[in-house]
Amino acid sequence: MALAIPQIHAHEHTDEQLMQRYAKGDAKAFEQLYLKHKGALYRYFVRQLGDKQLAEDLYQETWGRVIRAAASYEPSAKFNTWLYRIAHNLLIDHVRAVKPVDLVSHDNGEGLDTFAGQAQSQPDVHWLETQKSLLLKNCVALLPQVQKEAFILNIEMGFTAAVISDIAGVTLEATKSRIRYAYQSLKDCVNAKWQEVGHE
Template sequence: MENLEGRLTKLALKGDQRAFAELVELYKDRIYHLGYRMLNNRHEAEDIVQETFLRVYRNLDRYDDNQKFSTWIYRIATNLCIDRLRKRRPTYSLDAELSDQEGTDGYSLIPSDNVTPESELLLSETQRTIYEAIDELPVKYRSVMILRYLQDLSLQEISDVLDMPVTTIKTRVHRGREFLRKKLGPRL
């Protein structure tokens, strides 16, 4: 993947539209899942995907090929999500948003590209409980926990994405786990 990603990025930098389209295809679902987990809203997650790729396209000439493309695109998407969360009114409750949503069916939580209603039902109650607890984390912990455990990035990759020292990332992962342990302790 990393080799393919590098070739596609170089071609896209030279103006190859098909290479850019392949990069979009490679990352659109991952960016959607990241956006959905951070924002808890399908429409906003779709907006994040579009805005991320628009920014990538506009700023492709600024991409530093000494870093992984995935790190760069995750940084853009994560920052867009954090910006949206910050713009929400302080009185706006994430819990209230859940009731306005079309449903909490866990669509974006399923890693397969072939999501079906049957596969959605297979999400266990434990998974749902964990995802709900992650949604309640403060933003600075939520983004780290999502990148670490749902996007499966290493601590160094998260450090690169969020532009923070690895020690800060380790601390936030630890505190995020502690928050989840306290929240989930009696239920699990």
């Protein structure tokens, strides 16, 4: 009769525990945090800015601030909220520095012209869905910065309105309004652009 050897599972640490371990010098804990959050954090900046190089710069600075703040980290909020608050503050600093430019996509509407030119010749369903996606992306770029951020954090990152309000440092009602206005603006924008290219 064979003896059953119990499986030993590696203990899964929360993000907060990993950050506390990193603060005490455990570099592997930071590596785990970085690997877990790097993709979503980078996408957050790319979607907000539309400029991959600038997104990379702010992304790296966010991790730099996480490293510098490690010794003083207190898990009073979820790590995710704390991380995105750092990212949010960097984004706000950048927006203030470049005003009055409102971080709009730099394609000068060329994508819309291409879309209009191809609309008549390709009735393919997949193609239409792809074009609707491009219209939505174009419309997201046109949103005011606070609405764009709320929309991206809610839809793409899956954060609740309560978490977004903590990240942005605004009331829950203000966050809900931003999300609601973003949805309405996007609906109106996509419908208008869709009709511009001859679709009902």
